[in-house]
Amino acid sequence: MNRAESERLSALLDSQGYTGAPGANQADLVIINSCVVRASAENRVVNKLMLLKHIKQSQPHKQIALTGCFVPDDIKALKKRFPFVNYFFKAGERPDLPDLEAPGEPCLPREAGLRSLVPIIQGCNNFCSYCIVPYRRGREKSRQPGEVHEEVAELVARGAREVILLGQNVDSYGQDLESKADLAGLLESLNTIRGLQRIRFLTNHPKDMSLRLIETMASLDKVCEQVNLPVQSGDNSILRAMKRGYTVELFKSLVGRLRNTVPGVAITTDIIVGFPGEEEKQFQNTLALLAELRFDSVHIARYSPREQTLASSRYKDIITEIEKKRRAGLVEENQTEISREINKGLIGKTVEVLVEGRKKGKWYGRSRSDKPVFFKHEDNWFGKLVPVKIEQASPWSLTGCVNINSQQFKEDN
Numbered sequence: 001m002n003r004a005e006s007e008r009l010s011a012l013l014d015s016q017g018y019t020g021a022p023g024a025n026q027a028d029l030v031i032i033n034s035c036v037v038r039a040s041a042e043n044r045v046v047n048k049l050m051l052l053k054h055i056k057q058s059q060p061h062k063q064i065a066l067t068g069c070f071v072p073d074d075i076k077a078l079k080k081r082f083p084f085v086n087y088f089f090k091a092g093e094r095p096d097l098p099d100l101e102a103p104g105e106p107c108l109p110r111e112a113g114l115r116s117l118v119p120i121i122q123g124c125n126n127f128c129s130y131c132i133v134p135y136r137r138g139r140e141k142s143r144q145p146g147e148v149h150e151e152v153a154e155l156v157a158r159g160a161r162e163v164i165l166l167g168q169n170v171d172s173y174g175q176d177l178e179s180k181a182d183l184a185g186l187l188e189s190l191n192t193i194r195g196l197q198r199i200r201f202l203t204n205h206p207k208d209m210s211l212r213l214i215e216t217m218a219s220l221d222k223v224c225e226q227v228n229l230p231v232q233s234g235d236n237s238i239l240r241a242m243k244r245g246y247t248v249e250l251f252k253s254l255v256g257r258l259r260n261t262v263p264g265v266a267i268t269t270d271i272i273v274g275f276p277g278e279e280e281k282q283f284q285n286t287l288a289l290l291a292e293l294r295f296d297s298v299h300i301a302r303y304s305p306r307e308q309t310l311a312s313s314r315y316k317d318i319i320t321e322i323e324k325k326r327r328a329g330l331v332e333e334n335q336t337e338i339s340r341e342i343n344k345g346l347i348g349k350t351v352e353v354l355v356e357g358r359k360k361g362k363w364y365g366r367s368r369s370d371k372p373v374f375f376k377h378e379d380n381w382f383g384k385l386v387p388v389k390i391e392q393a394s395p396w397s398l399t400g401c402v403n404i405n406s407q408q409f410k411e412d413n
């Protein structure tokens with residue numbers, strides 16, 4: 001989401017006559033787009049600000065702006081703490097910078113990459129007990145489906161082949177709109193855009209993902225077989241304390257339904273280890289769930305107490321950093337083996353790759369299941385969909401060769 005917003009901010013500045021500078025030293029205006037979902041992210045922001053403070057001592061005319069989730073509703077305390085920052089504006093808001101004209105329609109990214117990020121819903125109404133996002137990004141606010149459709153069509157006209165629809169909870173898309181649009185309906189409309197080849201969306205919430213969405217995924221050719229479905233914990237009492245709104249049993253049945261309805265779907269998840277009060281037994285439940293459900297990959301976070309959240313005021317952060325690291329390490333070790341086995345299972349199969357560029361003498365791109373794929377070939381495959389027969393697999397990527405004999409390739413050409 002931050003990346004999408006930074007791209008749009010650059011485009012806005014471009015359209016107003018600003019040009020990019022090679023670095024903070026040379027720039028007249030520096031904008032920091034911050035993330036504070038964990039303390040480590042916040043610390044990085046503070047370090048950057050301190051560096052800018054230092055630069056500004058010798059270049060007093062330099063303007064500094066701070067945006068993103070570090071900026072709360074009330075900026076008094078921030079102003080006092082960082083008096084050298086000239087402008088503060090909240091995540092996703094239009095900045096009130098000098099020489100900027102009155103806000104108009106949301107800006108498109110400067111360049112339509114092959115894969116373009118498209119925010120469809122801002123904010124979150126869920127208030128999971130550990131999470132700062134609702135406090136910093138406010139309540140859910142969906143964009144009109146017609147506006148999203150137009151934007152995607154425009155991106156495709158400018159070269160995009162894949163769009164990734166973004167939201168803290170894409171399953172809530174449309175609920176705040178009078179038209180009662182939903183994500184499934186939006187996917188149906190985007191699927192008709194000629195020249196668009198792939199559609200993805202993230203992130204889903206297990207308590208909100210509908211059967212209609214799953215069936216729509218299965219029925220639309222452009223919607224990729226890939227879902228990020230954060231479970232956070234494999235223990236019911238921890239899930240309750242996190243205020244996630246589902247049980248392990250419900251989550252398992254959702255995964256079963258997804259796998260039955262969308263053949264070959266790749267599912268990734270997020271886990272938080274060391275939530276306050278998480279006992280060894282409860283942590284073991286998370287490991288057991290991961291072993292049972294066998295996700296394609298897992299994003300692991302160590303619990304970090306965040307200002308304003310229920311968990312940070314209600315519970316002391318009682319699990320030591322060393323213990324959180326041990327648990328995170330165990331999850332990672334187990335998951336690496338699972339990812340290795342899953343990817344090894346693809347050896348000999350042919351996957352469709354959207355080629356994004358070259359790295360270390362090889363072409364690379366992603367499969368529909370969002371796995372990085374590398375292959376060698378003398379032709380120029382940039383921007384093309386290529387069938388690649390997988391020959392090698394690691395837990396993180398696949399390597400293969402172009403398989404022009406594949407049935408799919410023959411049909412497309």
Ligand code: SAH
Pocket residue numbers: 037038130131132133168169203204205230232270271272301302303304305306
């Ligand atoms: N909307 C998504 C997640 C958004 S935040 C969801 O419902 O899951 C992205 C990830 O950051 C979360 O999945 C969680 O794993 C992690 N995260 C959020 N708050 C955290 C905290 N206080 N400590 C550690 N990890 C956190």
Ligand code: SF4
Pocket residue numbers: 124125126127128131132133134168169205
């Ligand atoms: Fe945070 Fe996601 Fe929960 Fe919203 S649904 S509060 S963004 S973890």
